[in-house]
Amino acid sequence: MSTFDSPWDLIRQTASDRPIACCRPHLVRQAAKWFLSNFSGETLYAVKANPSPWVLKTLFEAGITQFDTASIPEMELVAEHCPDAQMHFMHPVKSRTAIARAYFDFGVRTFAYDCQAELDKILEVTGQARDLDLILRVGVSNQGAEMPIDGKFGASHHDVPALLMAARPNARKLGMSFHPGSQCMDPYAWSVHMDSLSRLIIDGGVDVDIIDVGGGFPVSYPGMEPVALERFPVVIQDAFDRMGLSREAELWCEPGRALVAEGTSVLTHVDLVRGNAVYINDGAFGTLYDAAHCKWPYPTRLIRNDGEHSPRLKAFKLFGPTCDSADVITGPIFLPEDIREGDVIEIGTLGAYGVSMQTRFNGYGETLDAFALDTPWQSVYEPRAVQTTKADWFSTI
Numbered sequence: 001m002s003t004f005d006s007p008w009d010l011i012r013q014t015a016s017d018r019p020i021a022c023c024r025p026h027l028v029r030q031a032a033k034w035f036l037s038n039f040s041g042e043t044l045y046a047v048k049a050n051p052s053p054w055v056l057k058t059l060f061e062a063g064i065t066q067f068d069t070a071s072i073p074e075m076e077l078v079a080e081h082c083p084d085a086q087m088h089f090m091h092p093v094k095s096r097t098a099i100a101r102a103y104f105d106f107g108v109r110t111f112a113y114d115c116q117a118e119l120d121k122i123l124e125v126t127g128q129a130r131d132l133d134l135i136l137r138v139g140v141s142n143q144g145a146e147m148p149i150d151g152k153f154g155a156s157h158h159d160v161p162a163l164l165m166a167a168r169p170n171a172r173k174l175g176m177s178f179h180p181g182s183q184c185m186d187p188y189a190w191s192v193h194m195d196s197l198s199r200l201i202i203d204g205g206v207d208v209d210i211i212d213v214g215g216g217f218p219v220s221y222p223g224m225e226p227v228a229l230e231r232f233p234v235v236i237q238d239a240f241d242r243m244g245l246s247r248e249a250e251l252w253c254e255p256g257r258a259l260v261a262e263g264t265s266v267l268t269h270v271d272l273v274r275g276n277a278v279y280i281n282d283g284a285f286g287t288l289y290d291a292a293h294c295k296w297p298y299p300t301r302l303i304r305n306d307g308e309h310s311p312r313l314k315a316f317k318l319f320g321p322t323c324d325s326a327d328v329i330t331g332p333i334f335l336p337e338d339i340r341e342g343d344v345i346e347i348g349t350l351g352a353y354g355v356s357m358q359t360r361f362n363g364y365g366e367t368l369d370a371f372a373l374d375t376p377w378q379s380v381y382e383p384r385a386v387q388t389t390k391a392d393w394f395s396t397i
């Protein structure tokens with residue numbers, strides 16, 4: 001991997017057909033440090049958000065040594081790049097093979113479950129192990145989240161007391177987790193969920209050792225400005241204190257997006273402009289999955305290597321490189337009216353659910369990685385630290 005001071009330098013020196021992922025470890029490190037100093041409990045990294053080796057290593061070196069893994073390939077990656085990391089299997093539905101490999105090969109001891117059948121499976125496969133930390137994933141409303149993920153996992157509140165009681169005799173530690181939805185803008189969503197967990201613990205009549213408040217912490221995207229991030233750990237700590245658990249009870253969180261979103265942008269190449277359609281070399285089957293399928297807004301800026309572009313903007317849609325007509329970001333995306341072949345569009349805040357969503361469909365979808373040292377967009381962690389490069393941020397997806 002090479003290091004460049006700005007996208008300009010990178011483009012000048014790289015002749016590649018592939019989109020370029022500009023990796024900014026300093027921004028991932030900044031996010032990690034923020035969680036370590038502001039969140040009073042344990043911060044686990046949700047690997048699914050961005051499993052790139054440089055991300056795993058940067059987080060580990062910054063002090064995030066626990067990882068929320070959801071599959072054996074994710075565990076293999078973490079074990080390879082951060083051999084001293086502690087992994088947790090937080091996927092509520094796992095195959096027997098995956099449970100066995102996690103427990104016996106990777107030393108995983110924390111397993112999530114959200115129903116009796118899954119709990120039985122974990123206990124059977126591990127031979128009724130006595131050293132399991134069992135975390136009951138509880139279903140909660142994802143109101144307040146820009147990207148709801150509810151409805152698939154999570155025990156119903158009705159079933160929670162019995163599921164807690166069922167696991168308690170086998171658990172070294174018994175925990176409860178929930179996910180408020182990704183990019184959850186409202187800190188009080190956490191406190192509402194934690195208050196309901198409290199009531200369910202009373203109904204179950206058992207001691208709970210771990211409260212895992214999930215991911216969902218927001219960052220800044222165009223049109224989605226979270227309240228000051230400091231509010232989130234404060235509200236969560238207040239709610240945790242209200243829960244009246246034992247003094248040894250642990251508070252965990254498992255952010256993905258918030259740790260890595262600011263750490264990567266992608267440089268896409270304009271291959272053709274036809275009317276209001278801009279054909280680029282990344283798209284719905286690449287890092288722009290969320291932009292295409294969820295209309296997720298990202299900051300963008302145009303980079304032209306030779307000369308100025310027009311200050312006047314026009315509405316465009318972006319077509320990705322594959323032959324599928326679904327490979328489109330309808331936007332509208334506002335770009336300089338004279339955008340042309342050879343221009344580069346830099347799409348920012350794409351470090352979460354960007355490279356992790358890439359497919360190889362039609363032979364596309366692989367990015368070239370480069371390290372960049374700038375801080376081109378506003379950070380939720382260091383609001384005053386924007387250090388713009390030669391092109392200005394002027395448009396959004």
Ligand SMILES: Cc1ncc(COP(=O)(O)O)c(C=O)c1O
Nearest residue numbers: 046182183215216217255256257
């Ligand atoms: C169990 C679990 N934990 C953590 C995360 C990370 O969430 P986010 O990226 O919103 O922080 C997810 C995302 O889907 C998840 O399913």
